[in-house]
Amino acid sequence: MGVLMNSLPLLSILTLLPLVGAALLSFIPPEKIKFVRRFALATALLTLGLTGWLWCHYDPADWRMQFAERAVWVPSLGIEFHLGVDALGLLMVLLAAIIIPFAMLASWKITENPKLYFGLLLLLETGLFGTFTAINFFHWFIFWELSLIPAFFLIKLWGGPNRTRAAMQFFIYTLVGSVTMLLAFLAILSATGICDFVQLADLARDGELQSILFAKLGGGLFKTREILGTVLFLGVFLGFAVKVPLLPFHTWLPDAYAEAPTGTSMVLTGVMSKMGVYGFLRILLRIFPDQTRAALTPLLWLAVATIVFSAFAAFAQKDLKRMVAYASINHLGYCLLGIFAVAQVTGTSVNGPLEKTAVLNGVMLQMFNHGLTAAALFYFVGILEQRSGRRSIDDFGGLRKTAPILCGLMGITLFASLGLPGLNGFIGEFLIFKGVFPLATAAAAVSTIGLMVTAIFILTLIQRVFHGPLPGGTSSANSGAVDLTRTERFTVIPIITLMFVLGIYPQIVIALTNPTAVQMVQKLAQ
């Protein structure tokens, strides 16, 4: 059995599974809504099962790309079919596989063309899997763009009142980032003939990449190696900075997250935002280590600004969805802070590698945990909106009295997002801060303002929505509030359980990520 499974192209199967599901879904008559939903969910769960199998058979001691598949594709362009996952990739694949069925259950009641909706979600899952498993640029880029299309239609067709504008903004922003990234990679490809991430990273580490690039592309506008390197770096940087997002490329996000239907917001924040972080970690940091180092100070402070600014912006929001959206920017800001700090030159310091390893473990953990927590938060806000038709922080009050289970579980999620020890949010943030503090003391110190403000707005949210007297009169949004139904509990309790498990014993993830983190630090070593 094991041998058989190992000889199968598992990652391809995994990537194609949702696509096949989506294709089969299109043959189901649209009036059979129940069957459509169940079929889509079954596909997503089957995928999750397969991901679970991968998780169990991943060898944590081995840092190399596992379950690798390699085939010649377009040899003249250096394009290969090359798939594989390390701990980072596996963790992201798992996250996507968890969030998609979660989002489906959150969208269970969608009445408007559910067939297309669930089909698009499955298509999106394929795009995500492809992005997180591809090692060759072209292959990767196809899936990176592929994931954009279903997301666009999900916002545009099922979103709120301003969905058209939000979807367009989202699409154009991301597309511009993608185009600059594509141009940069085409330049690299034309100079080196390589578009394999691992090979490029190896070249970059020896400093060879820059020389090759300059020899082929230098001259004209690109007078020096530095200018050329910086231009290419900025092209790729923009693509990821928009996706995460990093200040000031974030303005598409609050609208997109707020207008998207709940299930889509969950995938956007839970998984798609990780594509950007993943790109920073896997591609930017590895292929452009020198440029990252050269731009370290502005990058660090950009991350700090993202953290602090978005925390304050979240505090100022009235709309719960927008508040959670800004909170999401804030939490990913910690990941970026960590990633940039890792590029820091530590010289001969003994503790340097140790701190960097801690940071990278923290970043990976934070990516996964933020995915769970943020998706769950959007889920709860969606429930509030569905029950009351409103989602302004001032519309609620005393909800704990009428819906204790909803408030209890949402409260746990909020505290997880606040970074309470014992829940999943804490350890990632802690490891990031623990490592970043010695590496970039000032930046870390200023970022703690973000932590503080996060606590303030989360507690304010809890107080306004859960506590206080029930708002009187018929205008009260939660006068008809009912607690979580059985289905809703069934949907969210696995996620909450996972939050506790990861909070109490994070070693189950760390054991996996640590060899990859050590390896990354070694490859970056100066």
Next chain:
Amino acid sequence: MNELLGFLAWKVLFLPLLAAAVIAFFLQARPRLAAVVSVMAVVVSFILTVVLYAQYRNYPTVVQVAIPWLSIGNLNIEFGLHADHLSLLMALVVTGVGSLIHIYSIAYMQGDRSYARFFASLSLFTFSMLGIVLSNNFFQMFIFWELVGVSSYLLIGFWYEKPSAADAAKKAFLTNRIGDFGFLLGIIILWATTGSVKFSELHSILAKNPGVLDGVATAVSLLIFCGAVGKSAQFPLHVWLPDAMEGPTPVSALIHAATMVAAGVYMLCRVSFLFDPFSLQIIATTGGFTALLAALIAVQQNDIKRILAYSTLSQLGYMVMAVGLNGPSAAMFHLTTHAFFKAMLFLGAGSVIHALHHEQDIWKMGGLKSKMPITYWTFLLGTLALCGMWPLSGFFSKDAILSQAFDQGNYFLFVIGVLVAFLTTFYMFRLFLVVFLGGAKAHAVDHAHESPRVMSWPLVVLAVASVCGGFIGIEQFVQHQFSPSAEVEPIFDIMGPFAHSPAAAFAGLLVIFFGFSLAIAIYWNATSDPIPEKLPRLSRWLRNKFYFDELYARLIALTQDSLAKVADGCDRFLVQGLMVRGTHGSVEFFGRALRLLQTGNLQTYALLFAAGVAFVICFVLFR
């Protein structure tokens, strides 16, 4: 034997958590059973702690048990428990006083809609508090430190329908968080510098190489002290504790008087070897200042629980001062006796509040002596113990602190300490005379009667402890921790303080006399407070707590709220502004050239995109 100790320690820690989980999952609808489970858990924990203590006496050194929790390369964090004199004393206080308060709550919380939730939260608190006490490393302590913060948050906001309770809970959590950030940063710097967070390892590292912290010693000490400033409500983070009285009274007794607020002092004692002389100076001054500030404010409060809350602040100030004066054993001694008499005073106040149907204004009480004799007598003993009357427990522990100041030659803090003792006696007898003596000042008093046995017995037990706590050798016990080689003095030495440091002992007793006389002169049979009329300005400042709340509110409005507005406005401007000018989206950011291409038609974009890709590929291929 070590295995047995470890086994006991794990049980002590996890029983309350088990109780909390069982109640939360299964007993929400069965309040009586929930109470039984919660009380059983803490009582068994107490018994096991006693057994643990009895076993531990045979061990001269620290006993630790640990399991690996997180390992990142060379970075290992363990989850471990630590039994020594310090942690066992604190664990005894937490489970012992905790047991009595749990039992008391059975009757006090009777009839509350969320009876089961109350006991679940109380058990969760006990677990977290024991976690702080038994932790063998800073990291784990921080985790429990935060958990204690959450359980305190849940219990202060227990009656969440009341906006004041919800406000107080939030204020407590956030104020604590400010301190906790300092604490966390301190831990991180310490970790980065020494490579360890384990208390025993830190101790030996510093003993071997005292210079290891050079350059960061003050920063580390003060940052770690920040944690204590938050949790033990020292100036300038003292504002949350009086508001925390919004919680049910047993909670005020357990968490906001006896145990949680003492966690800061406990932590300072646990790592007292870390602090450099300069930060000790700061710690001592902060403590002394808080003691004086809070005692002054208490003089003009009219809410029975708030008076006690300010008194707690003031006594915590004493303890922190003691740590700063190099006297951790005096601090722990006072912590223990204070836990006895302050818990009793709060429970007594609860008994009064319960009898008067939730009346808390002392000027609407009076004449309760005959109606509530047990409460009356125990409250009197508690008051005397708090004032430091010989031979009650408070005398010995306060004397230990005053004589520490005197011996260290810090006469400034000594005088402050004595002054605080004077104020303490004054405001406590003000409270006592107004509440229990004189005529009834409101109708509710006529119907008041003694609380049920299950509430009065814990009072009696605590009264006994408050009377005897001073001379049964608690101080000698904890001195083992800080000077293991020292000779143990005889235990039943009632006259010890007079021989050891007569100045401190007599000064302490003298001011009690003055404070008592002044209180009698002003408040004997008083029906209203004469001070606001005679000293209007002073009284107003004291009644308004020196306007700290207003000052902080203003500061927050100035900084945080306006920053939030700026951030939001900035964002809206970016989005809105670009939206108005651009045709679609906000791509204008990327420049004019791109704007020309914007038709707002997705197909056109897709076409241009494809064309661009094709062009570039052609360029690359056929160059």
